[in-house]
Amino acid sequence: MAIAPGKNQTAKQPSKLNDPRFRALLFQIIASVTVAGFIYWLVNNTLHNMALRGISTGFAFLNNQAGFSILQSLVEYDETHTYGRTFVVGLLNTLLVSGLGIFFATIVGFTIGVARLSHNWLVNRLAMTYIEIFRNIPLLLQIFFWYFAVAINLPGPREAIQISDLAFLSNRGLFIPRPVFEEGFGITALAILFAVIFVIFLARWARRRREMTGQPFHTVYVSLGILFGLPAIAFIVTGTPLSWDIPEMGGFSFSGGLAVIPELFALTLALSVYTGAFIAETVRSGIQAVAHGQTEAARALGLRHSWTLRLIVIPQAMRVIIPPLTSQYLNLAKNSSLAAAIGYPDLVAVFAGTTLNQTGQAVEVISITMAVYLTLSLVISVFMNWYNARMALTER
Amino acid sequence: MKVKMKIAAIAAVAACSMAAGTAQAGKTFDSVKSKGFVQCGVSTGLPGFSVADDKGQWKGIDVDVCRAVAAAMFGDASKVKFSPLNAKERFTALQSGEIDVLSRNTTWTYSRDTSLGLNFAGVTYYDGQGFMVSKKLKINTAKKLSGAAICIQAGTTTELNVADYFRSNKMTYKAITYDTSDETVKAFEAGRCDVLTSDASQLYALRIKLSAPDNAIVLPEIISKEPLGPVVRQGDDEWFNVVRWALFAQINAEEAGLTSGNVDGMKTNKDPNIRRILGLEGVKGEMIGLKDDWAYQIIKQVGNYGEMFDRNVGKGSALGIARGQNALWSAGGLQYAPPIR
Numbered sequence: 001m002a003i004a005p006g007k008n009q010t011a012k013q014p015s016k017l018n019d020p021r022f023r024a025l026l027f028q029i030i031a032s033v034t035v036a037g038f039i040y041w042l043v044n045n046t047l048h049n050m051a052l053r054g055i056s057t058g059f060a061f062l063n064n065q066a067g068f069s070i071l072q073s074l075v076e077y078d079e080t081h082t083y084g085r086t087f088v089v090g091l092l093n094t095l096l097v098s099g100l101g102i103f104f105a106t107i108v109g110f111t112i113g114v115a116r117l118s119h120n121w122l123v124n125r126l127a128m129t130y131i132e133i134f135r136n137i138p139l140l141l142q143i144f145f146w147y148f149a150v151a152i153n154l155p156g157p158r159e160a161i162q163i164s165d166l167a168f169l170s171n172r173g174l175f176i177p178r179p180v181f182e183e184g185f186g187i188t189a190l191a192i193l194f195a196v197i198f199v200i201f202l203a204r205w206a207r208r209r210r211e212m213t214g215q216p217f218h219t220v221y222v223s224l225g226i227l228f229g230l231p232a233i234a235f236i237v238t239g240t241p242l243s244w245d246i247p248e249m250g251g252f253s254f255s256g257g258l259a260v261i262p263e264l265f266a267l268t269l270a271l272s273v274y275t276g277a278f279i280a281e282t283v284r285s286g287i288q289a290v291a292h293g294q295t296e297a298a299r300a301l302g303l304r305h306s307w308t309l310r311l312i313v314i315p316q317a318m319r320v321i322i323p324p325l326t327s328q329y330l331n332l333a334k335n336s337s338l339a340a341a342i343g344y345p346d347l348v349a350v351f352a353g354t355t356l357n358q359t360g361q362a363v364e365v366i367s368i369t370m371a372v373y374l375t376l377s378l379v380i381s382v383f384m385n386w387y388n389a390r391m392a393l394t395e396r
Numbered sequence: 397m398k399v400k401m402k403i404a405a406i407a408a409v410a411a412c413s414m415a416a417g418t419a420q421a422g423k424t425f426d427s428v429k430s431k432g433f434v435q436c437g438v439s440t441g442l443p444g445f446s447v448a449d450d451k452g453q454w455k456g457i458d459v460d461v462c463r464a465v466a467a468a469m470f471g472d473a474s475k476v477k478f479s480p481l482n483a484k485e486r487f488t489a490l491q492s493g494e495i496d497v498l499s500r501n502t503t504w505t506y507s508r509d510t511s512l513g514l515n516f517a518g519v520t521y522y523d524g525q526g527f528m529v530s531k532k533l534k535i536n537t538a539k540k541l542s543g544a545a546i547c548i549q550a551g552t553t554t555e556l557n558v559a560d561y562f563r564s565n566k567m568t569y570k571a572i573t574y575d576t577s578d579e580t581v582k583a584f585e586a587g588r589c590d591v592l593t594s595d596a597s598q599l600y601a602l603r604i605k606l607s608a609p610d611n612a613i614v615l616p617e618i619i620s621k622e623p624l625g626p627v628v629r630q631g632d633d634e635w636f637n638v639v640r641w642a643l644f645a646q647i648n649a650e651e652a653g654l655t656s657g658n659v660d661g662m663k664t665n666k667d668p669n670i671r672r673i674l675g676l677e678g679v680k681g682e683m684i685g686l687k688d689d690w691a692y693q694i695i696k697q698v699g700n701y702g703e704m705f706d707r708n709v710g711k712g713s714a715l716g717i718a719r720g721q722n723a724l725w726s727a728g729g730l731q732y733a734p735p736i737r
Contacts, residue, residue: 054630055491055513068555069571079559152586171587172545251543252533252590262588263572340550343574343583349550354573357484357551360512362491 061359070345072261083355090350097267098333104272109279116284134277140338143270147342151262157253175247178258184241191234199223263344275332286321318391326384330377424635428496433475436462437495440480440576443601444709445501454478457708458499461520461626464642464698468690473697482576484551487512497639498627503553517640519625522721522730524618525557526596531611538617542567547580547589557620558593581605595622600715637684645691647733648673649700651724656699673736
């Protein structure tokens with residue numbers, strides 16, 4: 001408060017401009033107004049010029065009939081739906097491939113990352129080779145490889161690789177039996193839910209009892225029994241209300257069953273393998289960041305190697321791993337937009353591709369698409385920050 | 397490809413916002429005149445229409461349309477620069493001013509003509525959509541295609557026509573859409589799809605790209621009207637006139653029997669129609685803002701419509717497509733140009 005003028009100093013007050021706090025505020029206001037004004041001018045000018053050139057503007061096109069078909073849709077969609085619906089279809093496909101990619105990349109990354117530190121020479125070198133190969137080849141090439149060289153070079157539907165007439169793998173994708181839930185399956189579903197909740201409480205109770213009394217409890221076996229037993233009883237009692245829709249060869253390809261299209265397969269594989277290599281390095285560095293003394297101390301206490309890893313090393317390593325892991329997840333979600341290169345109908349291919357081209361409204365479509373990726377990244381980021389805060393060192 | 401498209405889209409925004417209120421008629425004409433060449437948007441490689449040979453020289457009917465425009469503008473058909481574009485990038489590239497004319501097997505439709513801020517200057521090729529299937533499927537009509545997987549290039553009218561055709565015939569299909577026609581061919585060859593669909597002319601062009609062209613056949617059904625032609629920006633009438641009349645001059649030349657071979661000798665011909673086309677009497681070049689011999693230069697350097705057709709897609713080419721609908725009106729086709737007078 002030394003700079004603020006006192007009450008008695010009214011006679012010779014220094015210029016406000018010499019007050020750094022005032023000056024900082026002033027410059028921030030000027031900068032904000034300039035940026036806002038520039039954006040306003042940009043938007044206004046774009047609209048004005050597009051109108052001048054007879055280019056349609058606005059979002060009314062979202063209600064028009066799309067008239068084209070999309071290869072894979074998680075919601076009901078056909079040619080008679082609107083452009084707005086194509087957005088939803090594309091978005092869900094993007095979320096699907098990002099979700100699957102993140103899931104598998106995490107598994108691959110943690111496995112390879114731990115293997116990289118293995119004392120077994122072969123395992124160690126294999127992990128290193130994996131990391132160096134897949135981290136250093138551009139992702140687009142890997143996608144092309146898994147798609148054009150692997151997925152669509154599988155045998156045709158008539159010569160499909162089959163597993164006992166139930167599952168078929170061909171260049172049209174993987175066809176597996178699809179469960180058909182009949183009336184009364186709800187009770188089984190309810191039983192599963194109940195079993196899960198029960199097991200969670202059981203595990204908590206068992207841990208508390210162990211901490212209080214030191215008596216162990218066979219949580220794993222009891223939990224498994226409940227998880228499988230309860231739904232099984234409900235399932236049998238309600239009269240097995242589940243049948244399978246088995247894929248059948250007919251006409252050009254298989255019909256029925258659940259189809260995993262080769263585009264989804266190739267893209268998920270490429271994203272998981274590529275990002276997995278980066279995650280593996282993150283995991284390795286995280287584990288190595290834990291001081292060696294920690295491991296030695298655990299050994300001195302007589303903990304087994306696997307326990308040391310699980311109880312001492314990993315929890316501490318996670319604090320180092322999570323922030324870069326977040327970046328990898330964000331990259332994966334954004335990289336999924338390379339889907340268009342192999343015809344996977346993601347948001348960029350469907351909405352920023354076909355819809356943009358059929359309507360010609362580039363500015364609107366690209367703006368929406370950019371907003372979606374921004375939102376998606378922010379959501380992942382917020383979630384990972386929350387998880388990071390939870391895992392952070394709690395000082396007592 | 398994706399990146400390029402986004403850049404094009406951003407460029408569109410940037411160009412629209414920066415050039416505040418400068419979209420008056422005559423802008424393109426003047427800018428082409430002053431920069432000394434025509435920037436022409438073509439495909440990324442479609443034999444017969446626009447394809448770069450091993451020396452990097454662009455060839456094809458769409459390429460010749462641009463060369464004709466350059467011949468009319470500068471008296472030199474080589475003053476063209478080509479921008480290869482995929483189907484998704486093409487309109488944005490034209491709207492943003494990245495190219496002066498889009499000559500890229502583009503179908504003239506109501507919505508493209510009215511809502512994109514573009515104008516179609518004419519029809520260089522009357523096309524229609526067809527289907528190509530593998531011979532071993534033993535299918536000879538498109539009516540038996542229910543349940544088939546179909547490879548399509550994204551961002552084309554093709555996507556919509558297929559949907560209409562299958563819907564109206566109560567058939568189902570799976571559409572696999574790729575960015576470029578090369579990818580559709582690769583996927584078709586690998587057997588990812590049973591059918592490749594595109595404009596019939598393109599099917600013939602893509603067929604010769606297959607490793608074994610004889611194993612594929614084009615089905616007889618033509619399911620749509622696809623008039624292909626050059627496109628310019630709307631509200632740029634002087635430039636529109638040049639592009640439109642460059643094509644009309646070629647059609648008129650074929651009708652009058654003028655070819656690149658005989659055009660010099662025809663200068664002494666007494667036929668007033670021929671003399672008008674060659675700019676020797678009657679109409680003046682200044683009406684369109686060009687020299688009097690603008691049409692002569694087109695015929696001399698690029699040839700008449702028939703020559704252009706035969707050389708690129710017709711008898712004289714690997715595609716060997718018959719004139720059919722693209723014959724002159726006087727020979728039972730649809731090619732008809734208003735007279736030069």
